[in-house]
């Protein structure tokens with residue numbers, strides 16, 4: 001039984017965090033594969049090493065000195081080395097980064113040095129085997145990860161009795177050139193390795209004890225979700241709950257490997273289990289989470305009998321396609337329909353678009369409403385429990401919140417309501433208190 005443990009930036013922010021990691025990984029033999037992010041922020045005023053590396057690159061690009069920034073990067077690592085008494089030639093590594101910057105070499109390689117250094121130090125401190133991601137995490141030339149090739153390269157290292165530390169966030173192209181992933185990509189490295197070794201669980205160690213039922217910026221000390229399905233997590237993530245890199249789900253989901261979100265600062269907490277399927281336990285909370293997202297617009301189109309006019313909707317959708325605007329939600333009625341779109345997809349062309357709809361569809365009225373927020377109540381239990389939608393609507397209605405649009409997915413794991421932006425926090429609080437407390 002092998003567990004893959006990924007430690008995010010805050011879990012490797014300083015020497016104290018390295019010590020916590022040592023306790024965590026040494027407490028179980030199964031915790032054999034460790035993936036590390038670059039050194040992250042130890043406190044609010046600190047900086048992530050990856051951000052600092054990007055900053056060095058930007059300074060170099062504009063002909064400005066980056067020496068001070070490189071010094072901050074060096075100091076951060078030097079502190080870890082000193083406090084943990086690791087023997088490591090940091091000067092040589094920093095000179096290497098300097099050289100890469102000066103010679104305008106592959107910028108991905110420069111950005112990857114954060115993970116490279118944190119993992120080197122962690123491997124030394126844990127007395128583990130360091131396996132460079134550039135030797136095992138394989139990309140094809142089109143930028144896609146090649147699971148088969150990665151497997152072939154990585155599996156032989158498992159023979160080694162030691163624990164293995166692999167830097168997250170990067171790998172290499174077939175010609176050996178280093179390529180980084182998108183931000184937060186260490187999650188993907190961990191997930192990929194979990195897939196390859198058929199891990200019993202993919203532990204993702206961070207600074208919170210799991211997925212929150214609601215955003216802590218809205219609800220003070222919200223509860224944590226014990227079990228959530230991948231499908232529920234997708235709904236929550238789309239609506240703003242940021243837990244994992246989106247692309248990290250597929251490799252583990254494919255093999256039904258659960259992801260366990262854990263807290264490096266509170267390792268006894270069980271965290272959140274993300275699984276393929278879960279039965280609804282009547283003792284569980286009625287909902288898994290409530291999230292929301294602001295900044296949507298609604299276009300409503302009215303025309304008598306539009307529901308029976310062949311091709312009416314497709315004409316409208318075509319216009320959106322031509323403008324390159326995806327549709328988030330659609331509600332239809334006998335004489336009208338409404339489309340919800342994300343404001344950031346609009347390029348100041350909403351009225352032009354509304355006008356085109358009016359002309360091409362010969363509509364009686366096209367109106368635009370631009371202050372919509374979507375609130376999404378997520379829960380696999382909603383399928384079997386009755387009165388859930390009713391309860392949501394009454395909670396909002398009784399508290400003077402006007403519901404502008406409603407949608408329930410066909411799989412019945414979420415109910416989405418559109419409300420005015422000014423009611424956003426109030427609506428989330430009412431639903432949280434109504435269902436969770």
Ligand code: ASP
Pocket residue numbers: 008009037038048050051114168169182183184185186187
């Ligand atoms: N260090 C990278 C970032 O800050 C990757 C990661 O931490 O997952 O995005």
